[in-house]
Amino acid sequence: MVTLGQLANADQGAMQRAAGGWMALSKEAWQAVNDIHDNGVDPLKSNWQDRVGQSAGQKLAEQARILEAGADVMRGVAMVLDGLAASTGYAQSTLNSALDLARGCNLVVDLAQGVVVPGPGQLSPDDREQISQVDRLLAEAQREATQADRQAAAELRKLGAATCLTDPDAALNQYQNEASRTELAMYQGDIPTGADPATVAAWWRALTPAQQQQLQLSEPVALAGLDGIPDSVKLDLRGGPDAKYDxxxxxxxxxxxxxxxxxxxxxxxxxxxxxxxxxxxxxxxxxxxxxxxxxxxxxxxxxxxxxxxxxxxxxxxxxxxxxxxxxxxxxxxxxxxxxxxxxxxxxxxxxxxxxxxxxxxxxxxxxxxxxxxxxxxxxxxxxxxxxxxxxxxxxxxxxxxxxxxxxxxxxxxxxxxxx
Known part of the structure; x- marks a missing residue:
């Protein structure tokens, strides 16, 4: 489980840079695939048609297939890291909202334990309600970070085990496809679908406008049916007030x-x-x-x-x-x-x-x-x-x-x- 201290110190930018690095490697590998075909395999078919030329062409085509498989697996790694970076950002926004609320109520948060530390003296009903609100947001932030971490770790282990994969069909249709679904599953897991409407509303307000827009684009179905999301957002997801279809x-x-x-x-x-x-x-x-x-x-x-x-x-x-x-x-x-x-x-x-x-x-x-x-x-x-x-x-x-x-x-x- 990810602790709130770990979440507070997580470097979303580093995750994004890592994703960008893997994406660049994938593109370079695909460029190499195209270069091998354009400058090797295809010219050999046209200009060297005896058995030796055919053998050379087959060897080059085999190397291209290996590079293609690697490119698609690396693209999968980039997808998972992109998902982890965005999900971490959403969880950090939720955490920061909880900490802002706590400070405004003069409450102390123990990030190691993930709870509010009550001050001395007897608590009033208002104190208890404020502590409850902060605790719910802290728990939500931890849940979001933990689900993303677990899904990303499991998927990266699978992709890491595919290092020696040479079948481009398996790399694309099995490994990259699963990575694509995992990325979207992390975003879906960031949405508090089982929470009460007040917690959902507080979670939504904690997100930046850019993050809200990102989730509307990645998970419109989940948001449109969730109590606590503003009605204006749900209407926009369905096409707006003048929409002719949903x-x-x-x-x-x-x-x-x-x-x-x-x-x-x-x-x-x-x-x-x-x-x-x-x-x-x-x-x-x-x-x-x-x-x-x-x-x-x-x-x-x-x-x-x-x-x-x-x-x-x-x-x-x-x-x-x-x-x-x-x-x-x-x-x-x-x-x-x-x-x-x-x-x-x-x-x-x-x-x-x-x-x-x-x-x-x-x-x-x-x-x-x-x-x-x-x-x-x-x-x-x-x-x-x-x-x-x-x-x-x-x-x-x-x-x-x-x-x-x-x-x-x-x-x-x-x-x-x-x-």
């Missing part, structure tokens, strides 16, 4: 159904899944006929053999990434820069090279939903198909582009103007 419901449905095949209609259901999430959040259909070129919606099996056989039970904008992007942007939505992305926004992937044989350059081919943004600005997405819950766009992009070529990302905020 952004929290959108994120919640997405996280609950990311690996649910019950709504599948096509072999590739990424865009169908995003449309289902929007509909579950309250976005209304546009148009009464699924062949409407400027409509968005779906129907059941129509009973008309030709319609059903040609997948016309859905509008083109419902289930095709390019069509959905164009519809949403053309009907009130807007593209937004990455630094303004919030949970509930959509992300579309556009081919930006001729490397992929399936989709040509300039084609939007994939849709996912933003479900969290971490304090360092890393955007987490959830999708189906290619099932993924809270994956890191930044952490997974290099591997994705290695297989499909360079991608251009479009972040879209859906703002229906048809109702």
């Amino acid at each position: 952004r929290v419901k959108l994120v919640q449905w997405t996280l609950d159904h990311w690996n649910d095949d019950s709504t599948n209609v096509f072999d590739d259901n990424c865009t169908n899944f995003a449309s289902e999430a929007l509909a579950a959040a309250g976005v209304q259909y546009k148009g009464d006929w699924t062949l409407d070129g400027d409509g968005w919606g779906k129907g059941g099996q129509s009973g008309w053999n030709w319609l059903d056989a040609h997948d016309h039970s859905h509008t083109a904008s419902w289930a095709a990434a390019q069509n959905m992007h164009d519809f949403m942007v053309g009907n009130g939505g807007q593209e937004i820069p990455p630094d303004q992305v919030k949970p509930g926004d959509l992300v579309y992937y556009e081919e930006d090279s001729d490397q992929d044989g399936q989709d040509g350059k300039g084609v939007i081919h994939h849709t996912a939903i933003v479900t969290a943004v971490t304090p360092d600005g890393d955007i987490r997405y959830t999708q189906h198909s290619g099932d993924m819950q809270n994956g890191s766009i930044g952490g997974r992009m290099d591997a994705f582009q290695e297989g499909r070529g360079h991608q251009k990302l479009h972040f879209v905020r859906v703002q229906p103007n048809w109702y």
